[in-house]
Amino acid sequence: MRHLDKEPTRSILLTNLPRVAGSCQVSQLNAEICAALTEATLGKVINLRYSRPKGKIFVCGTRVKLFRTPDPVLVQNTEKRQHGREMYFTKAEQQNARQETTESSLCDDPPETDSYMYLPFHKHPYRPPHISEDICSRMVVPKSKRSHRKSLFSSKMTSKCHSWKDSSAKAAHRKKTSAMQRGHTKAAATTKTVRTLPKRFTVYTLGLSTLIPVQVKSNDTIAVLKAAIQQKEGIKIPVKATLWCKGYKVTEKELQKLAKNLGAEWESLAIYLDMKKADVDKFKADNPYQTEQQIFSMLVRWKETQGTRATKEQLKEKLREAGVEEEKFERVLTKVEIEQKDVAWLAEELDVLYLEQDHSVSFQGNRNDLGREFYHGGTISWFELQLGTYAVDRDIQFALEASIKTVLNRRKSAIKTLYHAPGAGGTTLARRVLWDIHLEKICPCAFVTSLAHDNDAIHKRIKWLHNKTSLPVFVVEDSRISKTESRLIRETFETCRQFTPLVILDVQRYSSKIDKDKEGDRFWLKGEVSIPEAIRLTEVFSRNCPEKKDDFEKLVDDAKAHKNPRVFEFGLTAFEYEFRGVQSYVSGYLKLDGHFNLLKDLSDWRLAVGFLSLTYYYGQAAIPGQFFANILGIRKKDTVDFGSLPFEAKKFINKEDGNYWRISIHALAKEILEQILCPVPHSRESNVRLSSSATKCLKEFTAMFIIEAGSGKERLCQDLINVVIATFFSRDNNEILMIGRTKRHLSSLILDIPSQRPLYTERYAIFQLLVEYFPRNPHCLAHLARFCALVREEYPVAKKYIEKAIQIREEERQQYHHYMAASFEEGIEEDSQGADTPLSRIYNMKGCIYQAEMSSNIGRLGSVATCEEHIDVNEVITEAVALAKTASTAFAKCREYYKKGHEDSFGYVPDIKLRLKLIEFIKKNFGDYETYVGSESADEYIKDLLWEVDSLIRECYEKVFTLPQEFHTSVDWYCLLxxxxxxxxxxxxxxxxxxxxxxxxxxxxxxxxxxxxxxxxxxxxxxxxxxxxxxxxxxxxxxxxxxxxxxxxxxxxxxxxxxxxxxxxxxxxxYTIEEVLLRVRQWYDRLIKLGELSECAFVILHE
Structure with a gap:
């Protein structure tokens, strides 16, 4: 039994393929697949001399299960699905037994065969036994404590759906487990005949979290398979990796490859290599009938005689003199092939750009989606750079490339630093520069991908690249403005430059003001675009969003007018809230560390930016700059100037006339709130709404704003009161914030605060806090009353607050009229004395409160047929009529305080619905409205319902310019009744x-x-x-x-x-004119106020 102690070879996996009596041997193509897997995906596992313990490979089952097992095993499952379930068969060598497991969640038409790759775990000698480490990625993952036997046979399939048919199968399972524990792999291995290549080959490559489905056909080559399984969390392993080299030393391996390419002309080449005819004859005699070996012997002799002078450049010169075609030696002597295990080793820290590499295989998805991720704010891929149609040229790009190439051509070392404004495209520019220099074929080019900067590991790989190619190395590292990482980059440079010519492009975010482009080895990329850059960006984005070309042209006009449009504004114009590039812009200037306490650690200007974002996102409102005096540490008697803000804050804020401040773009306000309310990384909504992670802290942050706004004399400022009203009470922005087509009962800010029914305590606390800090503000009192009635159904409390709100507003009106009468001798016009939009809205809310109570009372009653016997319907309708009268009176007052020419539907629609509700209740409980109206018990208010509804509908048609959908719904309801x-x-x-x-x-x-x-x-x-x-x-x-x-x-x-x-x-x-004029004059004399029809009567009487 072979183990993987030494460096394994491809045959290890093949020799351990299980065989069962009566089954066909695994096909040669499947064997090649196993070999390809070993070569293309295991990377560091193949070369286990770099890892301390002994890792094992297990190829089996239904999903990745990492554990220790003696040897590689391949299990092929080919049984057809039956009724959406898959049958698995296990056969032990010592005893035939059948074990059946099922999986009920499979798709309806799955492939016939699934094969999966299990990557090895090994125990770290200095960690507890329940901690395991992946050999490939060195990721430490906790593993549950359980026996080897249980973890060996527990998978997604077997752990949930394991079933035993009889005792013999159970006994076979025990024998199988024992066999595996003793290391007898063949005795426990299972297989099923595989006559065709699997339709679906799923592999976990080089790690734990990347599942790559690979569609394989019977005629696919191993190269196709390798290309399909070459990605691990961003690491791409090319099928054939080569690098440009200018090494002074030529190796025997390279001479052997050159010997294969040379033909009969080798004897003439011997003359130019200073070989005599006797030497040529000796080469032939030592290797008869082996031309390739004869040529190789000649080249080796030349290398030995030349000694240190045997360089690649000298050999190429000799070959050219001998008339050998360039294509026969150019690739061998100018390019070096990198073995797969070295590629995998390099990929752990560096993303190396290899020559003739097809980056299209790394692109997962439809070719029509190329550039979509990049244009939405993602990182540009090498394939997109290879196509060359997605990234635009930046003004600083060519100077930066020239500076880097100058150092590389001189074989010197240097650190070039690219400072870029957040959201300016610094990472894209750095990748573009790396790609362009890679195309020059002057040195190996790599991008540092390691998240944890391992100085020693990076140094070893850079040195290896230099030794392999004898060329300087160009490396790009995006340090993300971290001082610690900048220090590590400097240490890496100082370590490498002693042995390797190295150029590092350090990419750093720069949140200070940029007023220059270049200074020595430092370059700056501004966030604002120049006119040529704006034109190029317009051209690129217009190809993706041709319908918004005019908007892009406006940004070009802004650049020409020196309004300094920013790079991310093109993405926002194209994709609006789906554009993710604004995240880097905001994070680059806010610079939050990811963990802080909202009440203590948010600094002054960041708190000001947060408050501005809150009011602009929810209320589209600007705040007077003087409001921030206390926050910014400025004495209140001193003027708060916009120039007192730091540079970072000015990147978010626009100053308007009158020293009013607001966030410049609504999408910026949203992202600022996202990062302030939830500084840890989290997913965003792809629309205008705040994420659920951010809204969790919205209540606390809102309370901070209320306390700050209501703590001083500023709470009496009308401008600030208008901001509070727009932010907390206005429902006009609900459509902007995608809260629905119809108006909701609450503003979008209140709706975003997480709260549970029935009392919605968290939202109620915000209204209470508003009343506490703005006790004389009738709007706060009225909206608290409205919330108590419509949400909490606390009608007595609501009535108390609404009456207090009306009283305060009436007092304010009286004070205002006294002031105006004293200031102006002629007084004020009658119409201006009657119109009062705030009081009109307060009366509307009063009517809604009584309407809600009436609806609640009759709604609980239901109908006569279903209500309880002890309930007096007449008493219920009497109470309902009393509430309805008060509500209608309030709605009439609401209409009375309209400003002429500015009538709105909120004084009509609720009154119409109120009356229709009563008509519906009467028809439901008394059968016929006309009969009930004719009865003696019918209230006068009830008798007027039909006429009043008709009159309100007509008046609303005539006076309200824009009719909401709610009005048309009420008209439909009226027609139905x-x-x-x-x-x-x-x-x-x-x-x-x-x-x-x-x-x-x-x-x-x-x-x-x-x-x-x-x-x-x-x-x-x-x-x-x-x-x-x-x-x-x-x-x-x-x-x-x-x-x-x-x-x-x-x-x-x-x-x-x-x-x-x-x-x-x-x-x-x-009808005579005299008779008509008589009635019109009588009507005219009784008119209470002038209106549209009054003017009509005036015309009739005077014509």
Whole structure:
């Protein structure tokens, strides 16, 4: 039995392939697959002399299970699936037994065969036994404590679905386990006949976390297989790795390869190598009929005689003089092939760019997706650089490349430092420079990929590259602004330069102001783009987003106007919130260490940036700069100037007129909140919403802002109050923040605070804190009242807060009017005295509170058929009517305080829905609305419901410019409730009162209205003559009763409809101008306020 103590060979895996009596031997192609796996994926495991313990390989089963086992074993499973389940068969050599396991979660049409690679674990001699280390990646992974027997046969399949058919199978399992423990692999090995190559070959390569499915066909070559299994967490192993070399020494291995390429011309070459004819004859005599060996002997003799003068350059010169074709020796003497084990060893620390390497095999995915990850803010791949159509040239690029090539050509050592502004594309530029110099074929080029900078490991690999090629080495390392890493880079350079010509390009983020491009060996890449760079970026991004070409052109215009657009703005313009490049921009300037306490460790300017992000993200609001005096440590009597901010803060903030500050871009505000609220790495939403990780700390950060805003005299500043209202209460931004098409009951900030029903304590605490620090602010009180009613259903508490809010706002109005009357002798206009948008909204919230309580009461009742017997329905509806009256009065006050020309739907829609809710309740519990209205117990408010709903809908149509979807839904509800309007008109009996006649008029309108014409409520063309005459009679009866009795009714809509009706072509009775003017004058005299129809009446009376 062979072990892997020494350096193993390909035959080790092949000689241990299990065989079972009666089964076909594993095919030669499968054997080649095993060999390819050994060569292409095990890397360091193949050369185990570098690892202390003895690692073993196990190829088997259904998923990676890492453990120790004596020898490599290959198990092939080819049994067909049955009903979505897979059957596995195990056969022991000593005793035939059948073991069956099943897996119920397989796909419907899986491949016939699955093979998986198990990579070895070995125990570290200085660690506890439950800790294991992967030989390949040196990753330390805790492993559960369990016996070798249990871990050997426990996998995803067997541990969950293990079942025994009988005792013989159980006995076979015990024998099998014992055999494995004793090291008798063949006795315990299992197999199944494999006649064809597996359809799916899944391999774990060089580590634990990269699963690579490889589709393999019967005619695929080993090269194809190697190309398909060459990735491990970013490490790419080329099928054939070569490097350019200019070594002074020529090796016998290279001479042997050269001998294979030379033909009959070798005898003429002997003359140019200073060989005599006797020497040639001796070569032939020593190696008869072996031309290749004869040539090799001649070349070896030449090397021995030349001694230290036997260089590659000298040999190439001799070959050219002899007329040997360049292609026969150029590759051998100018390129050196790297063995796979060395490639894997180099890949542990360096990503080496090899000659003639096809980087397309490392690209996983559709070719149409090339560049997508890079344009969305990711790192550009070597394949994308190889294609040459994705990265744009930067202004500093050519100077940087020239400086590096100058040092390399002189075979000197140097450290070049590239300082780049966060988000400026410094890593992309560094990779582009490395790629361009790699194409020059002047030295080995590598990118440091090790996360943990191992100075000794990197030094060994750099020295190895130099010894292999006899050329300087160019290395790029992105130090990510860490001073510790910069020091390690300097130590690596000082260690290597003693033996190896080395050029290191150290890439560092630079968050200070950049006012120069180059100084000695230091180069700076600005975050702002120049005009040529803007044009090149526009050209590239326009190919991906042609529909946004005009937006890119505007960025070019900004560059020409010296507005300094930044690199990441092109990505944001193209992909908006899907662009991830803004993360590096924000992290580069914020420079958070990843762990801090929000209440203690956030520095002054970062706290200011956080508050600005909070208000701009949720409220689209700018904050007066003077607000930050206390935060920035400036005396409050001193002016807070924008110039007092550090450079890093200015990269986020825009200053507006009046010293107002805001975050420059909404996406920046979102990312700043993401990093401040959750400084540890976490996933983001691909849209405008904050991630769940960030919202966990939103409540604490919001409380900090409230305390800061309400602690001083600033809480009385109207500008700051407007910021608070926009941030905490405004629901106009919900659509911007993708919270839904319809308005929610709460603002987006409150909705983002995690909280659990039924009381939503965390959100409630924010409203309480607002009232505590802004006790005289009616908005805070009103919104707290609204939250208590709509969310917590605490109606008495809500009524207390809303009345207090109305009282405070009325006092503010009185103070304002007294001030205006004292300041201006002529006083103020009547309209400006009545309009009050804040008070209008507060009354709207009062109406919503009473509406919610009414809906809650009648909602709990249900219907008469289902309610409990002891509940008095009449009492319930009496209470509901009382609440509805208060709510309707509040909504009417809301409409009363509208500013003329700025009417909104929030004073109409809730009132319409309130009344429709009562109509629906009456129809559900009493069967017929018209019958209930005619009863003596019906309240006057109930009798007016239908007419009032109709009037509110008409008025909303006429006065509100933009109607929300909620209004149209209410209209549909109204039509549904009154769908039997014809029957209602036929049976209508109450025409003796104004309310009764208005109800019948509403039924006529419902029967004949056209919903396609928004302004023309009546659809007169299809109405019957008798209906029009009845409508005119009802209106005239209402006019007569109102004018004679002096009743307080608004007749605006009535008069307008009457004027239209009397002019209908079906009306035969002529109306004289005197008769019409008489009614219009009576109506005009009773108008309470001027409006649209009042102007119409004025025109009628004076024409």
């Amino acid at each position: 009154c769908k039997d309007a014809a029957l209602a008109i036929q049976n209508w009996t109450d025409v003796s009162s104004i309310r009764g006649r208005r109800g019948k008029l509403a039924a006529y309108r419902m029967l004949n209205q056209s919903r396609s014409a928004v302004k023309n409520i009546w659809y007169w063309d299809n109405m019957r003559k008798s209906d029009i005459e009845d409508i005119i009679t009802l209106y005239e009866q209402n006019f007569q009763e109102v004018f004679e009795k002096g009743l307080d009714y608004n007749l605006d809509n009535d008069m307008k409809d009457w004027l239209l009706a009397i002019r209908h072509e079906l009306i035969e009775r002529p």
